Amino acid sequence: MKKELLIASALTASFGLANVAEAGANVSYSGSVTRGVTQDDVGGAAAAGHTAVTTGELSFAIDQTTDAGTKWSTSLSVVDEGGAEGDPGGLTLTFTDGSTLDLIEAGSAFGGAIASIPGAGGSQGITNTSTNSAPGDLDWADASDAVGFDWGSAADFGGVDGLTVGISAAVGNDTYATGSAGAEVTYSAGLTYATDAGDTAVTVGAGFIQASTDNDVALNDQASSVALSISAVTGNLTLGAGFSNGSGISGKSPATEIDAVTWTEVGAKYVSGDMTLTVSGGSGSADDGALGAAGTGDDSTSNVSGSIAYTIVDGIVGTIGYTDVENSDDGTSIAGNSGSSWYVGATVSF
Numbered sequence: 001m002k003k004e005l006l007i008a009s010a011l012t013a014s015f016g017l018a019n020v021a022e023a024g025a026n027v028s029y030s031g032s033v034t035r036g037v038t039q040d041d042v043g044g045a046a047a048a049g050h051t052a053v054t055t056g057e058l059s060f061a062i063d064q065t066t067d068a069g070t071k072w073s074t075s076l077s078v079v080d081e082g083g084a085e086g087d088p089g090g091l092t093l094t095f096t097d098g099s100t101l102d103l104i105e106a107g108s109a110f111g112g113a114i115a116s117i118p119g120a121g122g123s124q125g126i127t128n129t130s131t132n133s134a135p136g137d138l139d140w141a142d143a144s145d146a147v148g149f150d151w152g153s154a155a156d157f158g159g160v161d162g163l164t165v166g167i168s169a170a171v172g173n174d175t176y177a178t179g180s181a182g183a184e185v186t187y188s189a190g191l192t193y194a195t196d197a198g199d200t201a202v203t204v205g206a207g208f209i210q211a212s213t214d215n216d217v218a219l220n221d222q223a224s225s226v227a228l229s230i231s232a233v234t235g236n237l238t239l240g241a242g243f244s245n246g247s248g249i250s251g252k253s254p255a256t257e258i259d260a261v262t263w264t265e266v267g268a269k270y271v272s273g274d275m276t277l278t279v280s281g282g283s284g285s286a287d288d289g290a291l292g293a294a295g296t297g298d299d300s301t302s303n304v305s306g307s308i309a310y311t312i313v314d315g316i317v318g319t320i321g322y323t324d325v326e327n328s329d330d331g332t333s334i335a336g337n338s339g340s341s342w343y344v345g346a347t348v349s350f
Helices: 003-013
Strands: 026-042 047-066 072-078 083-088 093-094 102-104 149-152 161-170 183-197 199-215 223-234 239-247 256-272 274-288 297-313 316-329 339-349
Touching: 183 223, 199 239
Parallel strands: none
Antiparallel strands: 026 047, 026 339, 047 072, 072 083, 072 093, 093 102, 102 149, 149 161, 161 183, 183 199, 199 223, 223 239, 239 256, 256 274, 274 297, 297 316, 316 339
């Protein structure tokens, strides 16, 4: 046994691993592997059938705390949805008063202020078309360059119980190219207010974002939006709803002007033992047009989804999901990108 321990120690040293435990920063990892099958049933001449779902996630979280009590943390995403990524995250400072400061790839206070709204699970496979500019989520306008910051207050900001506020800004590179557009200077602000109404925990979120564009022929800014959201938790039941509107430039290729943009979503989740039942729905619309022209095309998307998730054993969750989707482009239904989809699969998390 002693000989085996000596050999193990020698191998550890030879591979340069002897100082891993003494490197200073704390490192943890997490991830998941998902395997399942989805069945899509769409209209028109588009093919319908079964597709295997095989995705994986792997990321590392790294942090260290200074003698003064300030925590420095970052992350590294190695695999994202089954594809090799190797994407390092930004840098986050957490101060002793509970406030935070995100630097580089910081995100925005706008997106961070959105309350958690239940969304049905699964990997249903119906996609939208590249020419449909309707949004698909509340933070569709969350556009910012990686060079920026996002500051978030500690809880009970300004002496108000349950209030948290945030501000953020980012500066782009002004890399205009014909047919493309990106965020140049972005400002955003958000607030979250949490309170109890009897036995119900209520969270209200509100955010604003304004991002100029590096495209010198565009009429719109890259993004301009306001989002409101609310979540209520009573025992095992969670209800949520949100709405956002505004204007901007789509992230499609080629980029297009988008006006009269709206997105509305609702969701409900009920937990019973090892089973979680979720229903959700969303509807979005936008008037799109070529860069330099007001949006006139009537694009829209809507979905109704439901899922049942069951914890088979700690770390393994089986999911059955269903989604019904309707997409239209310039006022005309897109049969090949509209229909229903089923999903059955399991996720192993670690």
